[in-house]
Amino acid sequence: MRVLVVGGGAREHALCWKLGGERGASEIVCAPGNAGIARDFRCLPADAGRPADVVALVERERIDLTVVGPEGPLTAGLVDSLGAAGHRACGPTRLAAEIESSKAFAKRLMAACGVPTARSVTCTALSDALGVLRDERFGYPVVVKADGLAAGKGVTVALDRASAETAVGEMMVDRRFGDAGSAVVIEEYLRGREASFFVLTDGVRARVLPSAEDHKRAFDGDGGPNTGGMGAFAASPLVTEAMADRILDSIVEPALRGLRGEGRPYRGFLYCGLMITDDGPKVVEFNARLGDPEAQVVLPALDEDLLPHLWNAAGGAIEPGAFRVRPDRYVGVVLASGGYPGAFETGKAIAGLDDPALRDGAQVFYAGVADRGGALVTAGGRVLTVVAGGAGFAEAREAAYAAASRISFEGMHCRRDIGMRAIG
Numbered sequence: 001m002r003v004l005v006v007g008g009g010a011r012e013h014a015l016c017w018k019l020g021g022e023r024g025a026s027e028i029v030c031a032p033g034n035a036g037i038a039r040d041f042r043c044l045p046a047d048a049g050r051p052a053d054v055v056a057l058v059e060r061e062r063i064d065l066t067v068v069g070p071e072g073p074l075t076a077g078l079v080d081s082l083g084a085a086g087h088r089a090c091g092p093t094r095l096a097a098e099i100e101s102s103k104a105f106a107k108r109l110m111a112a113c114g115v116p117t118a119r120s121v122t123c124t125a126l127s128d129a130l131g132v133l134r135d136e137r138f139g140y141p142v143v144v145k146a147d148g149l150a151a152g153k154g155v156t157v158a159l160d161r162a163s164a165e166t167a168v169g170e171m172m173v174d175r176r177f178g179d180a181g182s183a184v185v186i187e188e189y190l191r192g193r194e195a196s197f198f199v200l201t202d203g204v205r206a207r208v209l210p211s212a213e214d215h216k217r218a219f220d221g222d223g224g225p226n227t228g229g230m231g232a233f234a235a236s237p238l239v240t241e242a243m244a245d246r247i248l249d250s251i252v253e254p255a256l257r258g259l260r261g262e263g264r265p266y267r268g269f270l271y272c273g274l275m276i277t278d279d280g281p282k283v284v285e286f287n288a289r290l291g292d293p294e295a296q297v298v299l300p301a302l303d304e305d306l307l308p309h310l311w312n313a314a315g316g317a318i319e320p321g322a323f324r325v326r327p328d329r330y331v332g333v334v335l336a337s338g339g340y341p342g343a344f345e346t347g348k349a350i351a352g353l354d355d356p357a358l359r360d361g362a363q364v365f366y367a368g369v370a371d372r373g374g375a376l377v378t379a380g381g382r383v384l385t386v387v388a389g390g391a392g393f394a395e396a397r398e399a400a401y402a403a404a405s406r407i408s409f410e411g412m413h414c415r416r417d418i419g420m421r422a423i424g
């Protein structure tokens with residue numbers, strides 16, 4: 001089978017790596033990929049946000065199955081376009097992907113099918129939003145979210161009314177996120193610990209992947225600004241087998257049923273961003289894809305081929321249950337450019353990538369890198385993820401940080417406490 005992975009980050013590298021090691025795939029190609037992925041897989045230029053470009057590539061390359069990594073192409077309707085042209089693709093249609101691309105839709109769906117989540121209101125007028133904040137309906141802190149996609153930056157946890165009003169003003173008046181802020185969701189602040197729960201679904205049945213925890217803040221001890229994710233570990237100790245069953249019963253199944261009822265059957269990876277509260281798991285957000293950096297630790301934990309299940313999720317019936325997993329624990333550390341998530345410099349030479357000690361015990365998944373004369377240089381905020389497994393989290397952490405210590409570039413920044421939360 002000829003497989004195309006759409007996207008160009010470390011998550012897509014992990015998908016290529018996983019599928020590349022399986023029997024069923026005769027060739028994996030990635031579009032657009034990046035210079036690091038291109039070391040192991042053929043990468044083809046394409047504008048992943050333009051469905052017509054990708055459809056043309058699928059036809060030129062005689063691709064049998066397309067797997068879509070990021071939310072942008074899903075929201076642009078890539079799976080719809082591929083389907084209309086008779087090609088099989090694993091991922092939700094544009095309307096089904098609104099579970100991520102419209103927080104207002106996600107909240108309405110959850111309310112309609114009784115999925116536990118933070119109490120919220122959606123406002124399309126500034127005066128309504130300010131009224132909700134004045135009423136103190138949800139107390140403080142309160143959470144203000146832009147309705148649409150805002151590259152992970154559209155959420156403010158406001159400690160008081162003044163900062164909540166500022167956040168609403170930036171979204172609705174200054175239009176900091178453009179149309180994504182035309183509507184805002186104001187919601188109750190949930191207390192607890194976050195976990196990421198993933199299933200692969202054919203719209204009816206779901207197959208459960210290992211859970212994970214992300215580290216979203218820039219600095220150790222969960223300080224500093226929110227980022228795309230500075231590291232992750234799998235599996236989350238919070239998601240016991242009993243908890244997984246509860247999440248399936250109270251969240252995944254009702255949401256899939258609700259989506260079918262809306263005429264938006266959902267196929268592909270569904271990411272449930274959860275707060276594990278004293279009252280049980282509640283949805284913070286849904287995403288229409290695997291997480292990044294979670295995918296980099298979840299995919300190595302699988303102890304069976306992914307490809308047959310991707311194929312079934314894309315067009316057939318998936319085998320329900322849980323993926324077979326390895327007993328090991330996995331830790332992934334993101335090496336980022338100094339200054340990220342703010343301004344940072346690029347074009348820094350990356351040293352140590354060919355250190356054999358690094359190749360042995362760990363895996364490097366590339367994100368923001370470019371080729372300069374046959375060597376890799378930095379080209380983005382999150383440059384790469386170093387992943388290692390071990391019998392426990394302590395061993396996995398040690399192996400991941402030992403490998404990361406072989407790599408260096410000017411200004412390199414990483415958190416030193418990835419996975420500590422799992423050790424306690």
Ligand code: AMP
Pocket residue numbers: 118143145152155157187188189190191194216273284285
């Ligand atoms: P989101 O983009 O919706 O995942 O939000 C980004 C981050 O904001 C989440 O990962 C949480 O850490 C935090 N967050 C979002 N909504 C809530 C909430 N209702 N209560 C507490 N924290 C939240």
Ligand code: GLY
Pocket residue numbers: 214228229287290291292293294
């Ligand atoms: N790790 C968070 C995300 O992928 O959205």
